[in-house]
Amino acid sequence: MTMRISARNQLQAKVKSVTLGAVMAEVVLEVANGQEIVSAITRTSVESLSLNVGDDVIAIIKSTEVLIGKDE
DSSP, X not given: OOOOXXXXXXXXXXXXXXXXXXXXXXXXXXXXXXXXXXXXXXXXXXXXXXXXXXXXXXXXEOOSOOOOOOOO
């Protein structure tokens, strides 16, 4: 199935780790430049997506705020 979505901030990533809790899970993703993105999603979502370490995924970032910092 192919799906188009409205979120423009999409990063190709690889699943680095999955830590399952009773209800939530922490998924660490590594993007192309070696930086990591951490996502907190439901355990049910991890299971329904069959997420495993090493899987290629797309991190879709949809936010109402983007904060920018700069060293002085």
